[in-house]
Amino acid sequence: VRIVIVGAGAIGGYVGARLCAAGADVALVARGAHLGAMRERGLRIESPDGDLTVTPKVTDDVASVGTADVVMLGVKASSLPALAPQLGPLLAADTVVVSMQNGLPWWYFHREGGPLGDTSLASLDPDGALSRTLPPDRVI
Numbered sequence: 001v002r003i004v005i006v007g008a009g010a011i012g013g014y015v016g017a018r019l020c021a022a023g024a025d026v027a028l029v030a031r032g033a034h035l036g037a038m039r040e041r042g043l044r045i046e047s048p049d050g051d052l053t054v055t056p057k058v059t060d061d062v063a064s065v066g067t068a069d070v071v072m073l074g075v076k077a078s079s080l081p082a083l084a085p086q087l088g089p090l091l092a093a094d095t096v097v098v099s100m101q102n103g104l105p106w107w108y109f110h111r112e113g114g115p116l117g118d119t120s121l122a123s124l125d126p127d128g129a130l131s132r133t134l135p136p137d138r139v140i
Contacts, residue, residue, distance in 0.1 A: 001025065004068040004090050006083070008034060008043070008058070011100050012074020017045045020054040027057040027065050035060050067092040077101040081126050084133040097139045105139070 001024065005016045008030035020026045020043075030038060035058060042055040059065060068090050075083060080101070091097075099105050105124070109116045125131055 001069045002067075003027070003070045003072065004029065004065050005072045005074055006062065006087070006090075007074030007076075007079075007100075008038065009074060012072065013043055014045060015072060015074070015100070016056055017043045017052065017054050020056040021052050027059065027068075029059055029062055029065065031060045062086045063089040065090060068095055070096050070098060072098045072100055074100050077105070077124070081129050084129045087133055091133075095138065097134050099139055 003016075003019060003024055004027045005012045006029040008016055008028040012028065013030075013034075016026050016028045028038065028043070038056075038058045042053045043058075044053045045051065057065075063086070066089070069092075071087065071090050073080065
């Protein structure tokens with residue numbers, strides 16, 4: 001199983017490090033100083049359960065990673081509308097997307113039924129880019 005985590009901050013970095021330590025095929029998409037630090041020193045988790053340092057594949061270029069079996073989104077929800085159009089190269093026909101954001105996700109009302117069934121909230125998906133790029137049926 002190939003896992004790509006987009007957003008390697010506190011949540012994405014922690015999940016990615018634990019998966020990498022367990023032997024999973026993980027690539028992390030990050031940017032800036034954090035990306036540079038992971039390239040130079042790996043990704044370190046300090047924990048009461050024991051510290052660990054892993055050296056997963058890291059990049060700032062989503063297109064360079066290739067398709068994934070699982071894409072985990074660890075970026076802030078407000079970043080997703082701009083990011084969504086760049087995620088296409090990660091998605092194969094059967095890729096599963098795991099949303100790790102807090103708050104209401106763009107797919108919240110998908111198949112809800114009733115008066116709100118399939119309602120799209122402009123504040124979550126302003127121009128529909130998320131729903132077009134990351135169809136709710138493939139999101140966990």
